[in-house]
Amino acid sequence: MTHNSETAQNQHNQSLHSWLLSETPTSRRQAKLSVIYHSWLAFKSNPMAMAGLVILVLLLICAAFAPFLTTHDPFEQDLALGLSAPGENGFWLGSDNLGRDIYSRLIYGSRITLYIVTLVAVMAPIAGLFIGTLAGYLGGWLDFVLMRITDIFLAFPRLILALAFVSVLGAGIENAVLAIVLTAWPPYARIARAETLTIRNADFISAVKLQGAGPLRIIVRHIWPLCISSLVIRVTLDMAGIILTAAGLGFLGLGAQPPSPEWGAMISAGRKFILYHWWVATMPGLAIFVVSLAFNLLGDGLRDVLDPKGKS
Amino acid sequence: MSPFPSFLSATFRILISIVITMIGLLLITFFIGRVMPIDPVLSIVGESASRATYDEAYIRLGLDKPLIVQFFNFLIDVFRGDFGESLLTARPVSQDLIRVFPATLELATVGTIIGVLVGVPLGVIAAVKQGTWFDHVARVVALIGYSMPVFWIGLIGLLVFYGILGWVGGPGRLDIFYVDMIPSVTGMILIDSLLAGDMDIFWNAVSHIMLPAGLLAYYSLAYISRMTRSFMLEQLEQEYITTARVKGLSEHTVVWRHALGNVKVQLVTVIALSYAGLLEGSVLTETIFSWPGIGLYITTALLSADMNAVLGGTIVVGLVFVCLNILADLLYKVFDPRAR
Numbered sequence: 001m002t003h004n005s006e007t008a009q010n011q012h013n014q015s016l017h018s019w020l021l022s023e024t025p026t027s028r029r030q031a032k033l034s035v036i037y038h039s040w041l042a043f044k045s046n047p048m049a050m051a052g053l054v055i056l057v058l059l060l061i062c063a064a065f066a067p068f069l070t071t072h073d074p075f076e077q078d079l080a081l082g083l084s085a086p087g088e089n090g091f092w093l094g095s096d097n098l099g100r101d102i103y104s105r106l107i108y109g110s111r112i113t114l115y116i117v118t119l120v121a122v123m124a125p126i127a128g129l130f131i132g133t134l135a136g137y138l139g140g141w142l143d144f145v146l147m148r149i150t151d152i153f154l155a156f157p158r159l160i161l162a163l164a165f166v167s168v169l170g171a172g173i174e175n176a177v178l179a180i181v182l183t184a185w186p187p188y189a190r191i192a193r194a195e196t197l198t199i200r201n202a203d204f205i206s207a208v209k210l211q212g213a214g215p216l217r218i219i220v221r222h223i224w225p226l227c228i229s230s231l232v233i234r235v236t237l238d239m240a241g242i243i244l245t246a247a248g249l250g251f252l253g254l255g256a257q258p259p260s261p262e263w264g265a266m267i268s269a270g271r272k273f274i275l276y277h278w279w280v281a282t283m284p285g286l287a288i289f290v291v292s293l294a295f296n297l298l299g300d301g302l303r304d305v306l307d308p309k310g311k312s
Numbered sequence: 313m314s315p316f317p318s319f320l321s322a323t324f325r326i327l328i329s330i331v332i333t334m335i336g337l338l339l340i341t342f343f344i345g346r347v348m349p350i351d352p353v354l355s356i357v358g359e360s361a362s363r364a365t366y367d368e369a370y371i372r373l374g375l376d377k378p379l380i381v382q383f384f385n386f387l388i389d390v391f392r393g394d395f396g397e398s399l400l401t402a403r404p405v406s407q408d409l410i411r412v413f414p415a416t417l418e419l420a421t422v423g424t425i426i427g428v429l430v431g432v433p434l435g436v437i438a439a440v441k442q443g444t445w446f447d448h449v450a451r452v453v454a455l456i457g458y459s460m461p462v463f464w465i466g467l468i469g470l471l472v473f474y475g476i477l478g479w480v481g482g483p484g485r486l487d488i489f490y491v492d493m494i495p496s497v498t499g500m501i502l503i504d505s506l507l508a509g510d511m512d513i514f515w516n517a518v519s520h521i522m523l524p525a526g527l528l529a530y531y532s533l534a535y536i537s538r539m540t541r542s543f544m545l546e547q548l549e550q551e552y553i554t555t556a557r558v559k560g561l562s563e564h565t566v567v568w569r570h571a572l573g574n575v576k577v578q579l580v581t582v583i584a585l586s587y588a589g590l591l592e593g594s595v596l597t598e599t600i601f602s603w604p605g606i607g608l609y610i611t612t613a614l615l616s617a618d619m620n621a622v623l624g625g626t627i628v629v630g631l632v633f634v635c636l637n638i639l640a641d642l643l644y645k646v647f648d649p650r651a652r
Contacts, residue, residue, distance in 0.1 A: 152336030155634045157592035275475045285464030293459035
């Protein structure tokens with residue numbers, strides 16, 4: 001970028017900046033964007049949260065451009081080059097016992113991790129939102145039954161319950177996702193119910209009711225949008241746990257099946273060689289660690305920014 | 313202790329919720345057992361059994377009765393401590409569970425003790441030095457604890473401390489030539505060896521438990537130190553702390569006696585919860601360290617489709633988990649006069 005266009009850019013940024021920070025927004029859109037911008041500024045000033053965000057963006061890039069970033073085919077075997085140390089024979093992070101490039105497998109494995117996390121992060125909160133708002137808005141015996149069910153699922157140790165579910169459903173990524181969702185929804189249901197209870201007697205709900213809206217419309221159009229932000233925080237904080245559970249299931253051979261480059265399964269495959277060929281199990285573990293740490297950092301930062309209780 | 317009746321009725325309400333939760337827990341395991349794709353009849357009579365044999369076994373297992381009756385029978389079996397027979401060990405699951413449970417208990421207990429001894433002081437100091445480098449380091453230590461896959465760090469720990477440095481014992485609870493040398497009284501080798509007065513075995517057991525318990529301790533100290541810190545921050549803002557300082561008490565007394573004394577109750581709850589978490593967290597740890605506890609039992613059973621063992625193990629872990637949660641709740645009510 002040349003000097004001139006840079007200053008032009010700066011000026012443009014300046015005016016955008018002041019427009020966003022204006023105390024007297026002239027339109028609804030400006031007010032909304034201004035709120036988002038304020039949150040972003042608060043978020044940006046938290047270096048740990050930013051580090052988490054950067055790592056996750058890198059992860060997204062890895063997953064999206066995997067074919068361009070890898071040096072080998074993740075499934076290609078070369079037994080003669082098996083168990084090469086990092087840096088040897090053109091394997092940046094070494095090769096596994098079948099001579100597959102660990103670096104390329106890690107990059108492709110990021111797709112599986114993202115796939116699992118995204119599915120769980122979409123399905124579990126939606127299930128919880130559905131159950132929680134229904135229980136909270138309709139109340140009565142339905143509330144009692146739904147909340148007891150939630151309590152029972154909460155009482156179960158998560159990993160054990162997921163193990164039992166996978167053993168019933170059969171091993172595989174989709175079943176692992178389903179098992180994690182089945183164990184992950186209760187906290188979301190609780191949050192959604194608590195939010196609903198505070199909203200349901202608000203004046204604007206009565207107003208909508210007077211206009212003739214039914215319970216379904218009220219829940220979907222007016223209660224759900226208000227539950228979203230607290231659910232988002234909780235989901236981000238839970239992401240690391242989801243990754244660790246999924247990797248644990250993969251490690252036990254109940255998640256993704258070989259030859260899929262799932263990180264947990266890769267650790268389990270490298271376990272046999274740990275004493276003499278440390279890199280086979282170490283590298284995928286580092287990947288899991290870095291990604292779940294990033295989610296934890298991001299979640300921590302988001303909570304500081306978005307949680308209205310923490311603000312004042 | 314004046315409002316005794318209200319305390320009793322609260323206990324009664326807790327009892328009711330325990331019963332509901334436990335029945336729900338059993339209901340879920342029952343359905344998991346029913347919808348599984350493995351045919352329980354076939355696994356008993358075998359593939360080549362005749363139709364008549366199959367039907368007979370089908371009726372003997374009670375599978376011809378309505379589901380609700382089956383569930384009721386299942387409940388009776390569980391209350392009698394009968395989880396059926398394990399395909400893998402050919403012994404009643406309940407006997408297996410009694411044998412493996414002490415190993416898990418030993419591991420989780422040592423882990424919790426270390427976690428408390430390190431986590432509480434860490435949290436207190438982090439709260440006192442809020443915003444300093446110590447606080448940040450403590451925060452990062454906890455975040456790393458939350459983010460690390462336990463099965464991976466276990467492998468790395470074995471590699472470094474056993475494989476390279478040779479500081480600790482390898483997988484298992486004892487070196488192979490010590491196994492079964494002392495009578496099993498409690499099933500916890502640390503205690504049994506002390507009872508038998510055999511210090512060699514005791515120190516060998518210590519060298520084996522150090523690493524897995526240390527790892528579990530890291531997880532619990534991450535949680536315990538964060539909670540301690542936030543409880544302490546809340547207390548240190550209170551006026552009685554200022555009063556104590558104005559009276560000229562030493563900072564040490566103010567922090568460790570007055571403030572920490574007031575978070576004791578909340579801490580007990582947190583510790584009970586993390587103890588329950590460790591019992592669960594031991595599943596993966598035990599797999600790595602070949603620790604013959606309930607976690608290893610469940611995962612081995614799982615991989616060989618031994619459903620009786622899986623369900624029995626799941627029920628026991630679930631019940632212990634629920635009991636600890638309730639205990640945490642009760643302790644809070646007993647010790648905190650405000651909660652009564």
